Amino acid sequence: MSDAQSTRAALARHDKKGVKTATANINAPRWGNALFIAPYMVFFITLLVFPMIWNIWLSLHRADAFSMGRFIGIGNYVRLLNDGVFLKAVWNTFYFVFLSVPPLALVGLFLALALNRQTKTAAALRTLYFSSSVLSVTIVTLIWRIVFIGQFGLLATIYGWFDATPPAFLSDPDLVMIGIAIATVWWCIGLPMMLYLSALQQIPKEIYEAAALDNAGRWRTLRYITLPSIKRTVILVVIIQIVMQFQLFGQARLMTNGGPNNESLPMVLYIYQMAFTRWDIGLGAAASEVLFVMILIAAMAQFMVSRKKGDN
Template structure:
């Protein structure tokens, strides 16, 4: 009895110590805090400082206030890149969410075949952007690419996807969906495997149809994962850069130039660092607003009607 009492008392003292806090506990978060400040907080505030100055790569710069933001918003190239990015996100994010969910539902079984296909669909996600764009350039390249050959076999006129206005962004989107599909699929698979089997057994006893099971059990159970995947994809696809640069270089006539490419060209090719920083801050606000709107909509509780 005394031994049990001493053990209980020691545990109580330790819990009280943790509740009071101790300066030494901060050492556990110091590595993360250092990385957060150096890699995230400092670049963010430095970018804000740059966006308020007329600065290039060779001088200290001078304060100009919000002039850089006015220049960016009045730039037709920025507005075109903004429209391209919005269109790309509006088409690629729902496609990634829907295809990822479909594959997860189809492969949510414990067999060797499903394990093989899981690895197959996820394998593209581990490739670098250079490899991905090289593969898809071979697919879309005029005359000798896979798609033009298929068009010729079907008796159709081949389309030069990479250099035709209206199709170049589509080609970049196809490559991006193929590249990024693995992550949504795996997140949905992890969520599906956490759903209790009792719910499906009860639905089977009630002779519920597959569509009713999907609508009443599966989708509500993974609603938070759907929200998470959507927000992740919105943030990722707004940062489109490598695929567009390597596949189309923003052409033709800027019809596939995204915002990040505009920022890169403004800051590191034209050496207008202040204007590029202002554009990057606007992109940050756009991503933040899009993610917050999606979060608010997804977490809103439905109204209960009497």
């Protein structure tokens, strides 16, 4: 065999070996790719998974800030069911969600429809309505306490011009949750509005042009084109707001501290009082698990109902 033939044979063997090695590397698992998700998984497990498991474990113990205590099973949950204050907090939370979520979904939609225009005035108004969403809960509650405070507040001043008695939103048991809901809607309306605006701007203009050629009025266009086109966004807004408003805390804590007579005490404030004021951490952990299940059920129920309506 000549030197040229020997060289070609060696190259052929090398090429076959390289092909086999490349094929083997392609089919082999690439554990190195796990490094890309490792930082996220560390934070996910450390800040979410582990606290959830630890909270469930705490809810099964009579624990305080200094010791785990003894294992009592579902004893903390039984204590919650026999606690009238907790049952009142559950009712207040559901009542607040009922007061706040529909206005946030409907008023946000109305503002988005009204401001879905390419004008400087619409852009300025969009910025104005969204600006409240970037405020902290402390500033929001301070503003609305100035509005609602009796005798000297803005609302009392306006009613005084007409010699009328202003509603006592911060002290009347029948109005206190309504007052907190008003402040919350004013604070949170920016996010639903922007989500609706984003969805509205994705609707092709050709559809509206075709509707105009068919002499479709505004109501028919809204009913048969706009609303069906943004149906998924409506569902998203409702679910987001249900989850957010179930977690009412700052407004009630700073505006009324749960008063008067626990009429504005939500579940999160109850959990805070049990765990960090009375140091009954086991009871607070059990209440937080109940809240988690309530939020999950409410969000899933809304999603399933909306999905069935969409299928029909």
